[in-house]
Amino acid sequence: MLERFSVRAEDQVLVDHEALRRTVADLFVACGVSDDDATAGADVLVTADLRGVETHGVSNMLRQYIGWFRDGVHKPSPEWTIVHETRGTATIDGDRGLGILQGGPAMQLTIEKARDVGVGTVTMRNSGHLGPIGHFAYQAAEQGMVGMCMTASSLLIVPTFGALPRYGTNPIAFAAPARSQPFMLFDAAMSTVASNKIGLARRVGADMEPGWIAEPDGTPVMEERPAPSGSFSLLPLGGTREQGSHKGYGLGLLVEVMTTLLAGAVPRMVERDTKPRHSFIAYNVAAFTDLDQFKDTMDQMLQTLTETPPAPGHERVLYPGLPEHETEMQRRANGIPLHREVIDWFSGITSELSVAPLVTL
Amino acid sequence: MLERFSVRAEDQVLVDHEALRRTVADLFVACGVSDDDATAGADVLVTADLRGVETHGVSNMLRQYIGWFRDGVHKPSPEWTIVHETRGTATIDGDRGLGILQGGPAMQLTIEKARDVGVGTVTMRNSGHLGPIGHFAYQAAEQGMVGMCMTASSLLIVPTFGALPRYGTNPIAFAAPARSQPFMLFDAAMSTVASNKIGLARRVGADMEPGWIAEPDGTPVMEERPAPSGSFSLLPLGGTREQGSHKGYGLGLLVEVMTTLLAGAVPRMVERDTKPRHSFIAYNVAAFTDLDQFKDTMDQMLQTLTETPPAPGHERVLYPGLPEHETEMQRRANGIPLHREVIDWFSGITSELSVAPLVTL
Numbered sequence: 001m002l003e004r005f006s007v008r009a010e011d012q013v014l015v016d017h018e019a020l021r022r023t024v025a026d027l028f029v030a031c032g033v034s035d036d037d038a039t040a041g042a043d044v045l046v047t048a049d050l051r052g053v054e055t056h057g058v059s060n061m062l063r064q065y066i067g068w069f070r071d072g073v074h075k076p077s078p079e080w081t082i083v084h085e086t087r088g089t090a091t092i093d094g095d096r097g098l099g100i101l102q103g104g105p106a107m108q109l110t111i112e113k114a115r116d117v118g119v120g121t122v123t124m125r126n127s128g129h130l131g132p133i134g135h136f137a138y139q140a141a142e143q144g145m146v147g148m149c150m151t152a153s154s155l156l157i158v159p160t161f162g163a164l165p166r167y168g169t170n171p172i173a174f175a176a177p178a179r180s181q182p183f184m185l186f187d188a189a190m191s192t193v194a195s196n197k198i199g200l201a202r203r204v205g206a207d208m209e210p211g212w213i214a215e216p217d218g219t220p221v222m223e224e225r226p227a228p229s230g231s232f233s234l235l236p237l238g239g240t241r242e243q244g245s246h247k248g249y250g251l252g253l254l255v256e257v258m259t260t261l262l263a264g265a266v267p268r269m270v271e272r273d274t275k276p277r278h279s280f281i282a283y284n285v286a287a288f289t290d291l292d293q294f295k296d297t298m299d300q301m302l303q304t305l306t307e308t309p310p311a312p313g314h315e316r317v318l319y320p321g322l323p324e325h326e327t328e329m330q331r332r333a334n335g336i337p338l339h340r341e342v343i344d345w346f347s348g349i350t351s352e353l354s355v356a357p358l359v360t361l
Numbered sequence: 362m363l364e365r366f367s368v369r370a371e372d373q374v375l376v377d378h379e380a381l382r383r384t385v386a387d388l389f390v391a392c393g394v395s396d397d398d399a400t401a402g403a404d405v406l407v408t409a410d411l412r413g414v415e416t417h418g419v420s421n422m423l424r425q426y427i428g429w430f431r432d433g434v435h436k437p438s439p440e441w442t443i444v445h446e447t448r449g450t451a452t453i454d455g456d457r458g459l460g461i462l463q464g465g466p467a468m469q470l471t472i473e474k475a476r477d478v479g480v481g482t483v484t485m486r487n488s489g490h491l492g493p494i495g496h497f498a499y500q501a502a503e504q505g506m507v508g509m510c511m512t513a514s515s516l517l518i519v520p521t522f523g524a525l526p527r528y529g530t531n532p533i534a535f536a537a538p539a540r541s542q543p544f545m546l547f548d549a550a551m552s553t554v555a556s557n558k559i560g561l562a563r564r565v566g567a568d569m570e571p572g573w574i575a576e577p578d579g580t581p582v583m584e585e586r587p588a589p590s591g592s593f594s595l596l597p598l599g600g601t602r603e604q605g606s607h608k609g610y611g612l613g614l615l616v617e618v619m620t621t622l623l624a625g626a627v628p629r630m631v632e633r634d635t636k637p638r639h640s641f642i643a644y645n646v647a648a649f650t651d652l653d654q655f656k657d658t659m660d661q662m663l664q665t666l667t668e669t670p671p672a673p674g675h676e677r678v679l680y681p682g683l684p685e686h687e688t689e690m691q692r693r694a695n696g697i698p699l700h701r702e703v704i705d706w707f708s709g710i711t712s713e714l715s716v717a718p719l720v721t722l
Binding site: 084086087088089091114116117118119120121123146158159160161162163164166172174176184186188190192193209210211214217218219237238239242243244246247248249250251253254256257258261262263264266267269270283284285287288289290293294297298300301304305308309310311312313314315316317318319320 | 623
C-alpha cells in the first residue's frame with residue numbers, strides 16, 4: 001500500500017539530507033525564526049523525510065508553515081507562558097507559536113520533570129501544527145525514557161454511528177529505547193488512515209481501501225473507490241462498529257482529553273477556532289527498573305517479533321519504527337527523493353526570500 | 362452485535378446487586394481473602410455485571426478466580442513489595458496476588474502520587490488477572506483525576522503479517538470525570554474483539570464478524586463464520602494492514618512496554634510463564650487546570666457527541682461509558698440477569714464452601 005503512494009522514479013530528484021536541512025533552516029530564519037529554533041525545526045521536517053514519513057515532511061508541510069508565518073497565523077518568535085506547574089506537570093500557553101518549533105522544548109521540560117519525579121506530563125494549548133509527533137516521543141527515548149506525544153487536530157472524524165465530524169485524527173506517538181535494535185517508535189492517527197493519505201491517494205491516482213472514509217451521511221464507505229475530490233470525513237480506526245471503530249473512536253477521545261481538556265482548552269467540536277493543543281509524556285525508565293535490563297529486554301522482544309514466521313504472502317514481520325529506521329539508513333546514504341514539483345517550489349521560494357538555492361544531488 | 366450475545370430471557374434469573382455482592386464477598390472470604398479485599402473484589406466483579414460487561418463479571422470470571430485460589434495459583438493474602446519508588450512512580454512485585462484484588466490499592470497509591478506531584482504511574486509484576494480494568498481508571502476519575510489502566514495478557518494476538526501469537530489483547534482503560542454527564546470510561550482490548558467475545562459467540566451460536574481472528578497460518582479471516590471450537594489467534598484492532606491493523610499492533614506493544622517492560626518483567630513472547638503485569642496512571646486535573654472548568658468542558662464535549670446527528674440506520678451517537686452507565690442504572694433498579702447455569706454453579710459452590718446461598722429476585 002505504502003509503495004503505491006511513493007513518488008515515481010521519473011518524477012524524483014534526490015537531495016542530500018544535510019543540504020535539505022540547511023535550506024529549510026534558512027527559510028525558517030527568513031521568516032523570522034531564531035537560528036536555534038530554525039535548526040531544530042529543520043531537523044523535525046527532514047527527519048520525517050529521511051524516515052519515509054512524507055506526509056509530515058518537507059514536501060507536504062513546509063509551504064504551509066511558511067504561508068502561516070507570512071499570513072501572521074503563527075508567530076515566528078512566540079513567548080510561551082507556563083500557566084500551571086507542579087513537580088511532575090506543566091500546562092503551557094504556546095502564544096500562537098508553530099508546534100514543530102515548540103515540541104522539542106516542551107518535551108525537554110517533560111523529560112526534566114521525569115528525571116526529577118520519575119514521570120512528567122506537559123500539556124500545551126494555543127500552539128500550532130505539531131508535525132511528525134513521533135519525533136518528540138523519540139527525543140525522550142534517546143534520553144533513556146519512554147516517551148509519548150499526542151496532538152488534537154481539525155474536525156475530520158465522524159464518531160461511530162455519527163454523521164458529522166467531531167474530532168481530529170488525534171495521533172498518538174510512543175517511543176521506547178532498546179540496546180542494539182532500532183528503537184520502537186509508534187506514531188499513528190487514531191483514524192483508519194491519516195488525512196494526508198487521502199490527498200496522496202488523490203495525487204497519485206490510487207484507490208482508497210474500504211473503511212477509510214464516510215459517505216456525507218456518515219455511512220462507512222466499505223468498497224475500494226477513488227479518493228474524493230472535495231471534502232470528506234474519516235472513519236475512526238476500525239472502520240465499522242463490528243470491526244472495532246468504537247475503539248478507534250474512544251482512543252481519539254482519549255487524545256482529546258489528554259491534549260485539549262488537560263490543557264484547559266475547549267475541543268473544536270465545541271469551539272471551532274480553538275488553536276492546536278498537545279500533550280507530552282515521559283516515563284524515566286530508571287525510576288521504574290534497571291535501564292540496562294530494560295534495553296536488553298526490549299532487544300529480546302523486538303528480535304522475537306522480527307523472527308516471527310510470516311503469514312503466507314508476506315516477507316517478514318515488522319515492528320513500529322523498524323521500516324522507518326531502514327528507510328532512514330538508506331536515505332542518509334543515498335539522498336531523499338523529492339518530487340520535481342517540490343524542487344520547483346524550493347527554487348521559487350528561496351529566490352523570493354533571498355535564501356541560497358537548494359542543492360540537489 | 363452486543364445484543365446477539367446477551368443471555369436469552371428464558372435462561373435468565375435476576376439477582377439484586379447487593380445480594381450478589383454479599384455472596385461474592387463471602388466466597389472470597391471462604392478462599393482466605395481478607396474482609397476488606399473480599400468486599401473490594403466483589404465490587405469490581407459486580408460493577409462489571411451492573412454495567413453489562415459480562416465478559417469480566419461474576420459469571421465469566423468468578424469460578425476461575427476461586428479455582429486459582431484453591432489450586433494455589435494465587436495467594437489470597439499476598440504481601441506486595443515496592444521494588445522501586447520515586448515521588449511520582451512505583452514498581453510493585455505483586456507476590457502472586459489476584460489482580461482484581463490488587464488493582465484498587467495500586468491505583469490508590471498512583472492517585473496519592475498524582476496528588477503530590479501532579480501525575481503518578483505505578484507498574485506491577487508477578488500479579489494475577491486484573492479483570493475489568495476500567496474499574497481502576499474510574500477510581501481515579503471519581504477522585505478528580507484522569508485515570509488509565511493497562512494490563513498485559515496471554516499470547517493471543519498475531520502481529521500484522523505474522524503467523525504466531527506474540528502478545529495479548531492488552532487492553533487500555535481511560536476515565537475522565539464530568540459534572541452532570543456520566544463519566545467518560547473507555548476500556549477496550551487492542552484486538553478487534555476481546556477474546557471472551559469468541560467464547561461468547563460460540564456459546565450463543567452467533568457468527569464472528571470479518572477481521573476478528575486469524576487462520577492458523579496467520580491470514581486474517583475476512584468473512585462471517587461460526588466461532589472456532591478449538592484454539593485460535595486474534596487479529597490486532599484494524600484486522601488487516603489496509604484497514605490499520607499495524608496501528609492496533611503498535612498499541613498492543615505500547616501496552617506491553619508500559620506494563621511488562623516498565624515493571625522490570627519479560628514479555629510472554631520471550632518467557633512463556635511470565636506472570637501478569639499491569640500499569641496504573643493518574644493525572645491530577647487540578648495540577649493542569651481548574652477542575653470545575655475541566656468538568657464543565659467535559660459536559661459540553663459529551664453532550665455535543667450525543668447530540669451529533671446519527672448516520673442512517675442508527676438511533677444515536679454514544680460515547681465510551683454512556684451505554685454502560687445506562688445499563689447500570691437499569692440493573693441497579695431491576696436486578697442483574699444471570700444465566701441459569703451460573704445460578705446452578707452458585708448453588709453448588711456456596712454449599713461446598715459453607716457460604717449462605719445466593720438470594721435471587
